[in-house]
Amino acid sequence: MASSLLSPSFSSFLRTKKDLPLYAFSSQRCFKAVPKRIRCSVAAPQRQPSTTGSVRTAMTMTEKILARASEKAQLSPGDNVWVNIDVLMTHDVCGPGSIGIFKREFGEDAKVWDREKVVIIPDHYIFTSDERANRNVDILRDFCQEQNIKYFYDIKDLGNFKANPDYKGVCHVALAQEGHCRPGEVLLSTDSHTCTAGAFGQFATGIGNTEAGFVLGTGKLLLKGPPTLRFVMDGGMPDYLLSKGLILQIICEISVAGATYKAMEFVGTTVESLSMEERMTLCNMVVEAGGKNGVVPADSTTFKYIEGKTFLPYEPVYSDQKARFLSEYRFDVSKLEPVVAKPHSPDNRALARECKDVKINRVYIGSCTGGKTEDFMAAAKVFLASGKKVKVPTFLVPATQKVWMDVYTIPVPGSGGKTCSQIFEEAGCDTPASPSCGACLGGPKDTYARMNEPQVCVSTTNRNFPGRMGHKEGQIYLASPYTAAASALTGYVTDPREFLQ
Numbered sequence: 469m470a471s472s473l474l475s476p477s478f479s480s481f482l483r484t485k486k487d488l489p490l491y492a493f494s495s496q497r498c499f500k501a502v503p504k505r506i507r508c509s510v511a512a513p514q515r516q517p518s519t520t521g522s523v524r525t526a527m528t529m530t531e532k533i534l535a536r537a538s539e540k541a542q543l544s545p546g547d548n549v550w551v552n553i554d555v556l557m558t559h560d561v562c563g564p565g566s567i568g569i570f571k572r573e574f575g576e577d578a579k580v581w582d583r584e585k586v587v588i589i590p591d592h593y594i595f596t597s598d599e600r601a602n603r604n605v606d607i608l609r610d611f612c613q614e615q616n617i618k619y620f621y622d623i624k625d626l627g628n629f630k631a632n633p634d635y636k637g638v639c640h641v642a643l644a645q646e647g648h649c650r651p652g653e654v655l656l657s658t659d660s661h662t663c664t665a666g667a668f669g670q671f672a673t674g675i676g677n678t679e680a681g682f683v684l685g686t687g688k689l690l691l692k693g694p695p696t697l698r699f700v701m702d703g704g705m706p707d708y709l710l711s712k713g714l715i716l717q718i719i720c721e722i723s724v725a726g727a728t729y730k731a732m733e734f735v736g737t738t739v740e741s742l743s744m745e746e747r748m749t750l751c752n753m754v755v756e757a758g759g760k761n762g763v764v765p766a767d768s769t770t771f772k773y774i775e776g777k778t779f780l781p782y783e784p785v786y787s788d789q790k791a792r793f794l795s796e797y798r799f800d801v802s803k804l805e806p807v808v809a810k811p812h813s814p815d816n817r818a819l820a821r822e823c824k825d826v827k828i829n830r831v832y833i834g835s836c837t838g839g840k841t842e843d844f845m846a847a848a849k850v851f852l853a854s855g856k857k858v859k860v861p862t863f864l865v866p867a868t869q870k871v872w873m874d875v876y877t878i879p880v881p882g883s884g885g886k887t888c889s890q891i892f893e894e895a896g897c898d899t900p901a902s903p904s905c906g907a908c909l910g911g912p913k914d915t916y917a918r919m920n921e922p923q924v925c926v927s928t929t930n931r932n933f934p935g936r937m938g939h940k941e942g943q944i945y946l947a948s949p950y951t952a953a954a955s956a957l958t959g960y961v962t963d964p965r966e967f968l969q
């Protein structure tokens with residue numbers, strides 16, 4: 469690696485790197501392999517507060533993960549620390565840029581720090597004839613071949629996604645399904661919805677291309693520890709609510725800037741009762757409140773989901789009882805009603821029933837937020853309960869190839885063995901499309917279900933900014949899969965209780 473090619477900040481880091489013992493950069497999980505005390509004293513010869521044996525201050529789980537990953541005994545909000553990264557993910561939109569920066573800064577022949585810790589998932593602009601979008605995937609492929617990247621979920625045949633057994637689809641859902649989400653670890657990726665993986669009790673956050681270029685070369689990143697907001701959600705989940713409703717409620721309460729550079733920790737009996745997919749939905753939209761990361765303590769639900777998906781050891785951490793939280797918010801979930809976020813901001817709250825006069829042109833069910841297996845099962849439940857047909861075009865975009873398979877194979881409870889796909893067909897929905905991010909963020913003009921007209925859409929996705937799904941005058945109502953399906957059946961924004969009670 470030619471250090472003369474490096475920018476000042478990169479080269480000063482590398483000087484530090486030279487002084488550190490080798491094991492800090494090995495592919496092993498060094499906090500497991502090396503006793504903490506030895507690590508600290510070798511890496512930092514001067515006595516630090518963390519090595520004096522003084523009683524440590526209570527920490528939140530986010531602080532603990534970052535402390536451990538930076539080989540410190542203690543971390544307080546605001547501390548800047550060099551964090552060892554467990555997984556770095558990138559996709560077709562940001563991968564080429566990150567690779568370009570990596571090559572520019574570390575040299576054309578540089579190798580990534582660990583070929584088994586880099587995960588590359590084409591997912592955004594896949595099923596399009598847009599040449600630049602297609603070229604992005606080619607750049608990823610060339611890089612993965614050159615670097616012998618272990619986890620590259622490639623797609624070559626755009627005409628038939630099933631002909632690409634490695635292809636997954638939406639990165640945040642694929643990361644979980646493929647066992648890349650492990651409690652206590654640090655996962656970074658060039659996508660703001662990386663916070664989804666906090667559902668597994670890990671520190672997961674989105675980074676920029678420049679940072680990703682740096683991580684590709686070093687496996688480290690300088691991160692500032694965020695303070696934590698704690699959300700305690702208790703009470704039985706009403707059977708017309710999904711966790712999309714919970715996170716919309718929270719964002720509306722604290723605003724789109726309410727958690728800027730803060731961790732959002734979700735606890736309480738309701739959270740404990742949620743499935744992994746529902747926890748993922750909760751953490752997924754943390755960034756819509758400005759959050760640095762979302763986190764749910766790992767429990768038996770987490771361990772069961774992970775079982776068989778990864779063979780790497782992991783070590784969960786939990787907030788200390790006396791951990792300091794910046795604020796605490798409490799919700800009695802049993803009293804909540806279905807909400808939507810009206811155009812053009814995820815915190816533009818209204819009760820679904822307050823919008824019953826809003827006429828809509830289409831419904832979209834898909835994305836990392838609302839395109840998981842359970843999201844389709846929820847929508848199918850509403851269609852099944854109504855026995856009616858949809859009144860507006862209803863687009864279904866499974867997040868991943870596995871979700872697509874589930875839609876076609878898993879029987880919906882109470883349906884006499886029908887699959888979601890059968891129920892959707894009977895209800896008159898569009899045939900489930902090839903898995904990808906689809907029209908969640910507009911995409912090239914020929915993207916399936918893109919809003920090319922100034923229409924009104926109820927969507928299970930995460931953002932409703934002007935132009936988000938295509939047309940800049942389009943109007944997007946963010947909603948749960950229950951509310952989206954109910955709205956499809958009436959042609960108006962509809963409270964799902966109309967069909968579920």
Ligand SMILES: CC(C)[C@H](C(=O)O)[C@@H](O)C(=O)O
Pocket residue numbers: 561562592658659660661674909
């Ligand atoms: C393309 C990518 C940079 C972007 C993000 O990071 O959020 C996208 O995934 C989105 O949802 O808007």
